[in-house]
Amino acid sequence: MSAGHDHGAEGMSDARLVWAVIVNVGLTVAQIVGGIVSGSLALIADALHNFSDAASLGLALFARKIGRRPADKLMTFGYGRAEVVAALINLTTLVIVGFYLLIEAATRYLDPQPIEGWTIVIVAGIALIVDVATAAMVHKGSKDSLNIKAAFLHNVSDALASVGVIVAGTLILLYHLYVADLIMTVLIAAYVLYQGFSLLPKTIKLLMGAVPDDVEFDAIVRALGDIEGVASLHHVHIWSIDEHHRSLEAHLVPSERSLEAFEAVKADARRMLEQRFSIGHATLEACLDVEGADHEPRLPAHPSK
Structure with missing residues (x-):
């Protein structure tokens, strides 16, 4: 996406994130106390998940502030990847918790402990209300931000986990089915791991400068080659500057050896890249030594996605 686009995360105030962090920290403390008093591991599991959400939101808030810094001599592309780094930290922690x-x-299965069902149901019921409220607070910014989206999904899953804990507490109260607490713990852990491992690949690829998932390398090469005035091209590189901004550089062999003609070719290429592939930063260099270009290292063929 181009630099001029307005993203949903930017439209969400930092105050919402601050309140979401405060609410989740308070809920975490309440759930841990309730889990210790009741002896419920599922309640403590849900508390740890909520704490990871609070940490995720806190890091997202901190990263957003850093990401707003303008480019300088140290970070010539700007600080936009700060939020991606925060996402990597959050997701790694999430996997460890799982x-x-x-x-x-x-x-706990090998060494069973007594569990108080009513405490589980009451605390989990409060957690469900808080999780739904927090998810509503961060929903606006979840559309275009990896960090905020992860936090939103965590809150939604927390709400589902709270429902599961309530079910476990009810089964304990009605049928003394204490194994339900362990089953819910495993289900919560499995969902936490699923979330972590589903978002980690995208985060790592962003940090490694991979071609964006929704961009087809060969399609861009063909589109550049089809521009009038381009005889051939090589040394094409495409990567993400941050979560929302893409960059491209390429050597173009012009059909005409004219500076004015090549400037027109570059203008057409940049317009096409912006409109069709949302690439707002393109560095295009003229290569007039066609024979020399033929001997330069080529990129390996990229399979279509």
């Missing part, structure tokens, strides 16, 4: 919950579930 595995920790699985280990705790196995340990």
